[in-house]
Each structure stands twice: as structure tokens, then as C-alpha cells.
Amino acid sequence: MNAQAPxxxxxxxxxxxxxxPPLGDGGFFQRDRSIHPPAHAPGYKSSVLRSPxxxxxxxxxxxxxxxxxxFGHNDLGxxxxxxxxxxxxxxxxxxxxxxxxxxxLDETGRGVPNTLVEFWQANAGGRYRHKKDTYLAPVDPNFGxxxxxxxxxxxxxxFRTVKPGPYPWxxxxxxxxPAHIHFSVFGSGxxxxxxxxMYFEGDPLIPVCPILTTIPDQDALDRLVAxxxxxxxxxxxSLAYRFDIVLRGQRSTYFxxxxxxx
Amino acid sequence: xxxxxxxxxxxxxxxxxPYVHIGLIPAMAGFDIFxxxxxxxxxxxxxxxxxxxxxxxxxxxxxxxLRDVLLEIWQANASGRYNHPADRSAGALEQEFxxxxxxxxxxxxxxxxxxxxxxGAIVDKAGRTCAPHINVWIVARGINIGLNTRxxxxxxxxxxxxxxxxxLIEQPSRRSTLVAKRSERGGKVVYSFTxxxxxxxxxxxxxx
Numbered sequence: 001m002n003a004q005a006p007x008x009x010x011x012x013x014x015x016x017x018x019x020x021p022p023l024g025d026g027g028f029f030q031r032d033r034s035i036h037p038p039a040h041a042p043g044y045k046s047s048v049l050r051s052p053x054x055x056x057x058x059x060x061x062x063x064x065x066x067x068x069x070x071f072g073h074n075d076l077g078x079x080x081x082x083x084x085x086x087x088x089x090x091x092x093x094x095x096x097x098x099x100x101x102x103x104x105l106d107e108t109g110r111g112v113p114n115t116l117v118e119f120w121q122a123n124a125g126g127r128y129r130h131k132k133d134t135y136l137a138p139v140d141p142n143f144g145x146x147x148x149x150x151x152x153x154x155x156x157x158x159f160r161t162v163k164p165g166p167y168p169w170x171x172x173x174x175x176x177x178p179a180h181i182h183f184s185v186f187g188s189g190x191x192x193x194x195x196x197x198m199y200f201e202g203d204p205l206i207p208v209c210p211i212l213t214t215i216p217d218q219d220a221l222d223r224l225v226a227x228x229x230x231x232x233x234x235x236x237x238s239l240a241y242r243f244d245i246v247l248r249g250q251r252s253t254y255f256x257x258x259x260x261x262x
Numbered sequence: 263x264x265x266x267x268x269x270x271x272x273x274x275x276x277x278x279x280p281y282v283h284i285g286l287i288p289a290m291a292g293f294d295i296f297x298x299x300x301x302x303x304x305x306x307x308x309x310x311x312x313x314x315x316x317x318x319x320x321x322x323x324x325x326x327x328l329r330d331v332l333l334e335i336w337q338a339n340a341s342g343r344y345n346h347p348a349d350r351s352a353g354a355l356e357q358e359f360x361x362x363x364x365x366x367x368x369x370x371x372x373x374x375x376x377x378x379x380x381x382g383a384i385v386d387k388a389g390r391t392c393a394p395h396i397n398v399w400i401v402a403r404g405i406n407i408g409l410n411t412r413x414x415x416x417x418x419x420x421x422x423x424x425x426x427x428x429x430l431i432e433q434p435s436r437r438s439t440l441v442a443k444r445s446e447r448g449g450k451v452v453y454s455f456t457x458x459x460x461x462x463x464x465x466x467x468x469x470x
Contacts, residue, residue: 029269031469036275037406044277046404049323050459056469057430062386064397064412065470067346068336069362077297087295107269120285130281131292132330132369144295146285182278182285189348190336191470193408195401197276211277214406220274246270 026251027061028191029107037214044210045171061191066250068190071116073150080148083121083161087129087144094140095124095162097238100198100226103155104185107249111155117245118184119159120146126167126177135167160238163200171210178205178212187247198243201227275407282332282401283366290366302365304337304378309359311340311379316413316442318455319372320400325461327372331402334364335376335413342382342394351385380451383421393421393428395440400457410468413455416443431466439465 037044039051059065079086084093100119104112122128122145125137129145145164149157164179180197187193199206206212206225215221223246232240283290289299305313316335319327338344338361343353345361359379367374384392393414400409414422422428428437442453457465 028470032272033469035271039406041406044404044406046277047406048404050328050402050404051406052409052464052467053460054464054466056467058469059427059430061470062392062427063344063349063351063384064336064338064392064395065410067344067348069360070346075298075300080296087293105270107272109268109270118285120281128281128284129291129293130284132280144284144288144293146288146295148285148296182276182282184278184285188346190397190399191410193334193399194273194275195278195282195408196273197279215274215276217274220271223271224274224276246273248272249269 026253027066028189028248028250031248035215035217035220038216041214044214047214061189061251065191066189068186068188068192070114071150071186072114075116076148076150081157081159083143083145083147083159086147088142091142093123093143093162095143095165097160098163099158099160099232099234099238099240100181100243101156101158101229101232101240102226102242102244104151104157104187104245104247105155106187106192106247110249111151111153112187112247113151113153113155115151115155115188116148116186117151117157118146118148119161119181121161121164121181122167124162124165126165126179137165137167166203166205175210176205176208178203178209183243183245185245185247189250192247194245194247196245197224198241199225200241201225277403277406278332278401278408280330280403282330282403286332286364287366290369300364302363302374302376304335304359304361304363304376306358308356309339309379310356311381312451314378314380315450315452316374316376316378316396316455317452318374318442318457320367320374320402320457321459323460327367328402328459329367329369329372331367331372331374331400331405332364333367333374333376334362334399335378335396336399337361337378337396338381338384338394340379340382342384344384353382353385380415386426390426391421391424393418393425395425395427398457409459410470411457411465412440412468413442413453414440415453416441436466439463
């Protein structure tokens with residue numbers, strides 16, 4: 001399995017980047033549903049009763065969809081992107097210290113600036129700090145398991161945490177989730193809203209996960225797997241993983257159709 | 263071979279899972295971590311417009327309320343203006359009113375509530391007037407990709423009948439799945455809704 005490729009262009013191409021017209025205010029590119037999991041995916045049993053059966057009604061982007069909430073640094077606290085410190089009570093959390101970093105891009109390859117990225121995860125033993133999680137692995141008194149960041153002008157984000165552990169869940173009798181971090185991303189319009197999960201290169205649970213394998217396209221699945229990024233690691237401190245996230249691109253309005261003379 | 267277009271592909275969606283509260287509403291997961299939290303209250307004392315409570319449930323294919331669902335809403339202000347630079351309509355902007363909120367359902371009853379204002383009618387880029395509505399996005403365990411729908415208002419019959427999106431729905435009987443019902447309770451205006459994920463009353467969901 002290939003880990004996620006960095007979002008760099010193929011140097012053999014004579015045009016290094018997709019053509020990017022002026023920033024659009026049209027609707028977003030039509031969503032390619034063939035790379036997303038279908039609503040009804042029987043191998044993931046919880047989807048059976050929670051999946052709409054009628055066709056979705058296609059809307060060309062109106063102002064209600066191309067707009068979306070705007071966030072700023074005022075919404076965040078100084079430790080929000082440091083999961084090693086943001087819930088520490090009497091020491092650091094247990095586990096492998098890691099940095100997760102990457103860019104939020106759109107389908108044209110442009111960075112999505114100043115957008116809110118939220119993340120949450122289990123602790124190193126695979127236990128969530130959640131009143132509904134009853135897995136026997138212990139809660140870590142120094143680990144909350146959530147954080148958030150605002151991308152910079154180029155779409156870059158980063159945070160520090162400990163690597164989450166795998167854990168069992170009720171789907172089949174012996175179903176285990178690969179280690180993963182949940183991501184929530186906004187973009188500039190509400191139609192770009194996305195929740196996904198990041199996985200770790202080399203995890204043997206990836207090919208047998210009933211949730212991950214709801215994705216029908218192998219390349220799309222591979223793009224959820226973050227590669228180890230030694231160049232971004234901090235020697236004698238933390239390993240690093242890179243995870244780029246791609247949101248839908250936006251159409252531009254080139255010509256206004258008005259009757260001549262108006 | 264023609265020149266390659268070389269667009270990137272959107273990142274695939276994955277379910278928000280049963281523990282979505284940890285990341286998005288940590289107080290509901292049972293702990294306090296951030297200095298500043300997002301909530302289901304969109305209004306401040308200065309917000310213009312009629313105060314309303316939105317109250318509803320999301321039902322699975324057996325009619326059972328989801329008790330681990332998370333909803334986000336996105337709406338215009340009372341003048342029909344979204345707080346976003348791409349809305350260049352004439353309505354007055356209110357910087358203090360973001361127009362967005364999120365709520366988790368109650369772990370016992372499945373009830374979801376928002377405290378907000380009734381939005382104004384919206385004029386789209388083509389100059390058409392759209393009935394007042396609130397955009398809704400739904401995620402939960404078992405929902406593989408977020409569901410988009412809208413809430414319209416039962417006391418806006420004339421505007422609803424002319425709304426370009428409601429009129430895209432082929433079966434008139436399905437339009438009512440998007441209309442929240444107005445009532446008054448203890449002096450407060452409440453709009454009630456039920457979102458059916460499946461079944462004969464399945465809510466209309468959009469590919470936006």
C-alpha cells in the first residue's frame with residue numbers, strides 16, 4: 001500500500017500546476033462520490049439503518065452553500081494545537097510523541113488559508129476520554145485527546161500529540177480499528193465541510209478495517225494514510241507524520257451573461 | 263495523449279464515529295479542555311431578529327432517535343445576509359452574528375436544540391428570492407459522509423411555495439420533510455423538526 005503522496009506536482013509535466021483561474025465565487029466542483037464511501041455500506045453495520053435510500057437532490061451552489069462560517073485566532077487558545085500539554089495535570093501523557101503536519105488544499109492545488117481544523121483521538125492505549133467509552137484500557141490522566149488549529153496563509157497546519165493506539169469495537173466479534181486521528185475541516189464554503197480520519201503508514205489493521213474499507217477506491221483509501229516524515233521530526237523528541245487534506249475546488253465566473261446593452 | 267489536467271482529488275470522507283463529541287463538543291464527552299468553546303447558541307444580546315428555538319430529532323430506519331448525532335447549522339441573519347465575503351447581497355451585515363452553531367443530541371432522548379434567530383429571505387446571485395431557511399449538516403456513527411439538508415419555516419407558506427430549491431423537489435409531499443413547525447411555549451417561539459434518515463418519510467438530502 002502506498003502512503004499518501006505529498007501534494008507536489010510531477011516534475012516531468014510541462015505545466016507544473018493545474019491552471020488556477022482567479023479565486024472563484026461560483027459553486028464548488030461537483031463532488032466525485034465514487035471516491036467517498038457510499039452511505040449504505042453493509043460491512044460497516046451501523047450504516048445500514050442510518051443511510052438515506054433516496055437519491056440526493058443536486059443543488060448548483062447557491063449563496064447558502066458557497067458561504068460558510070469564518071473563524072479566527074480569537075476562537076482558539078494558545079495550547080489548542082498541543083495535545084501533549086493541553087490537558088496535562090501532573091506530567092506528560094504516555095505514548096509515542098508525534099508531530100502531525102500538512103496542508104489543507106483545494107482540488108486546484110491551492111492552499112486553503114485561515115480555515116479551522118479540529119482533531120480528536122484515543123490515547124496511546126486506545127481509550128477515548130468519553131463517558132460512553134468503556135474499553136478496559138485506562139484513561140490517561142494527562143491526555144484529553146482533542147485539539148484544533150487554524151491554517152496559515154498557505155494552508156499549513158501542525159499539531160503535537162501522542163500516537164493513538166488501536167482498539168476493539170462492536171462490528172464483527174473481533175473488529176479492531178487501526179490507529180487513527182479524526183479530522184474535521186471547514187474550508188471557505190459550507191459545501192466543503194468534511195470529516196475524515198488519518199491513518200498511519202505501515203499499520204497492519206488498515207486493510208481489514210470495516211470502516212476504512214467502506215471507501216471503494218484504493219487510491220482514495222491510500223490518501224488517508226499519513227507517511228512517516230523523518231525530515232519534520234524533532235531529533236530526540238518527536239517523530240512526524242504528514243497529512244495533506246484536499247477540499248473541493250471552486251468554479252470561477254468568467255463572463256456574466258447579460259443582455260447586450262444592459 | 264492530451265495535456266494532463268492534474269487536479270487533486272478530494273480527501274475521502276470517514277464517519278465522525280461515536281466519540282465525535284471529544285473533538286467538537288468536549289463538554290458533552292465529559293471534560294473541560296478549551297478556554298473557548300463553540301455551542302448551540304448563535305445569538306448574543308445584540309443580535310437583530312426574532313429569537314427562536316430549533317428543536318428536533320434525527321430518526322434511524324426503525325424510527326429510533328439517534329442519541330450520538332451532531333448537527334451544525336449555517337444561516338443568514340435577520341436581513342438575509344450571510345456573514346461571509348462571498349455574500350454580496352444588499353442586506354445589512356452584523357459582524358457579531360457568525361450564523362453558525364453546532365449541537366450534539368441528548369444522550370437519552372436524542373433531542374437537538376439551537377437558540378438562534380429566524381433568518382431573513384435571501385436573494386441569490388441570479389436575483390431570485392429564496393424563502394428563509396437554515397442549512398443543516400449531519401454527522402454521526404454510521405453516517406459515512408455528512409448529510410446536507412435545510413429547514414424552512416411553517417409560517418412562510420407563500421415564500422416556501424415560490425422557493426426555487428423546494429420547487430426542485432419532484433414530489434410535493436416530500437417538500438414538507440424540510441419544513442419546521444412553529445409553536446409557542448411559555449412565551450418562546452419553537453420550531454420543531456424531525457429528520458428521517460430512511461423510510462416513507464425520508465427527509466430530502468442534498469448533493470450541494
